[in-house]
Amino acid sequence: MSRARRSSDWGFPRWRGYEGGREAANIRMCDRAGCGEPGNCPAPKSPNSPDRWYFCQAHAAEYNSGWDYFAGLDKEEAASREKAERQTHSGYHESAYYGWTGSGDGTRSRDEMRALEVLELESDADFDMIKKAWRTKAKEVHPDVRPNDEAAAKAFQKLQAAYDVLRVAEERRQWKGPAGL
Numbered sequence: 001m002s003r004a005r006r007s008s009d010w011g012f013p014r015w016r017g018y019e020g021g022r023e024a025a026n027i028r029m030c031d032r033a034g035c036g037e038p039g040n041c042p043a044p045k046s047p048n049s050p051d052r053w054y055f056c057q058a059h060a061a062e063y064n065s066g067w068d069y070f071a072g073l074d075k076e077e078a079a080s081r082e083k084a085e086r087q088t089h090s091g092y093h094e095s096a097y098y099g100w101t102g103s104g105d106g107t108r109s110r111d112e113m114r115a116l117e118v119l120e121l122e123s124d125a126d127f128d129m130i131k132k133a134w135r136t137k138a139k140e141v142h143p144d145v146r147p148n149d150e151a152a153a154k155a156f157q158k159l160q161a162a163y164d165v166l167r168v169a170e171e172r173r174q175w176k177g178p179a180g181l
Contacts, residue, residue, distance in 0.1 A: 030056040115162035
């Protein structure tokens with residue numbers, strides 16, 4: 001019986017290199033003329049075509065901003081494609097219900113997001129927009145403007161509570177400072 005020879009790369013120090021090959025790695029460059037960045041983002045050359053451009057992230061974003069998935073399709077075919085797409089991806093939309101928070105970038109609490117919904121504002125609204133929306137809506141349903149109106153009084157209370165939540169959150173952010181310390 002012959003004995004197997006022990007390899008030379010056991011233990012420490014390792015006697016051979018960590019990389020198996022020393023060839024240069026092939027990197028696909030961005031297909032945008034004059035760009036020297038790696039092209040990691042595929043983009044379709046035309047609808048229903050398997051051919052792809054490969055752009056860097058910046059040029060892919062620029063290309064996709066003007067891309068129309070339904071270009072060249074009639075209304076019925078576009079509607080059927082949209083329906084099929086929604087059916088295959090509906091699980092992602094349904095899973096949003098089970099998320100920890102609602103929409104937004106994570107800087108606002110759930111109560112703040114609900115308050116913004118009451119004021120009919122987007123999640124990225126700044127405090128000046130919040131004040132303006134609150135004043136506009138409060139003027140419509142203020143008890144002095146609409147006396148003896150129960151629905152208006154309840155709407156005003158709801159607006160006032162939403163504004164208070166957002167005001168306290170803004171004061172807390174101002175107190176902590178921009179770094180959140």
